[in-house]
Amino acid sequence: xxxxxxxxxDELVTxxxxxxxxxxxxxxxxxxxxxxxxxxxxxxxxxxxxxxVHECQTPVFLWVDLVDGLVRIQADVxxxxxxxxxxxxxxxxxxxxxxPQAVLAVPTDLLNRLGLVEALGMMRTxxxxxxxxxxxEETRRAVAA
Numbered sequence: 751x752x753x754x755x756x757x758x759x760d761e762l763v764t765x766x767x768x769x770x771x772x773x774x775x776x777x778x779x780x781x782x783x784x785x786x787x788x789x790x791x792x793x794x795x796x797x798x799x800x801x802x803v804h805e806c807q808t809p810v811f812l813w814v815d816l817v818d819g820l821v822r823i824q825a826d827v828x829x830x831x832x833x834x835x836x837x838x839x840x841x842x843x844x845x846x847x848x849x850p851q852a853v854l855a856v857p858t859d860l861l862n863r864l865g866l867v868e869a870l871g872m873m874r875t876x877x878x879x880x881x882x883x884x885x886x887e888e889t890r891r892a893v894a895a
Contacts (some may be wrong), residue, residue, distance in 0.1 A: 757784070757844040759856065767866040774865050779832050784839035788826040796826055803884050805878030808834045810876060814888030821853045821889055822846055835872060837861075837878050841885060853889045 759869040766774050788796065788811075794894060796811045803810040806832035813824040823846040845853050860882055861867050867875050 757781075757840055759840075759844045759860070762840065762844070763860075763863045766866070769865070771865070773871045775830065775833065775869050778836040778840075781836040781839040781843070782832050784843040785825060785827065785835055786842070788824060792892055793822060803877070803881055805880030806834065807873065807889075808877065810834060810838060810877075810881060812881065812884055812888065813893060814839075816892045818851065818894065820847050821850055821892070823885060833874065834878065837866075838881060845885065849891045850889050854886055856886065858882065891895065 758851055766777065769777060792801075792813060793815075801811045801813055809826075809828045811826045813822075815822050823842045826844055827838050827839050829835070855892065856864060858879070861870070861875055861878055866878075870878070883892075
């Protein structure tokens with residue numbers, strides 16, 4: 751899997767639903783490669799702690815803006831958290847380049863729909879849910895600006 755392959759969330763939900771819990775985690779880990787490297791101009795902001803999702807125990811940094819009317823999501827996740835990196839890779843691949851309405855329509859229970867709640871545990875699930883919430887909120891702000 752490469753970052754050039756866009757992901758459709760509805761297709762992904764169906765794919766995950768057909769798997770056993772262990773296979774879901776394995777598939778999630780494959781999406782680590784979907785997360786593009788952070789551009790150098792954002793590294794300084796990351797180093798300053800800007801754009802961090804504090805609700806997530808893993809260091810996750812998100813930048814959400816609009817480019818030509820489409821949502822652009824850039825992110826960085828600590829390499830020692832492959833499940834988090836895989837989930838963020840899914841979100842970036844599926845939502846970046848989409849119209850704001852598509853991003854705002856992402857279900858708040860996406861982790862449950864993917865069948866990952868039981869496999870990941872309460873704390874990690876809460877943090878990943880915060881990432882989805884942050885993407886939606888930043889998209890709302892970008893549209894309002």
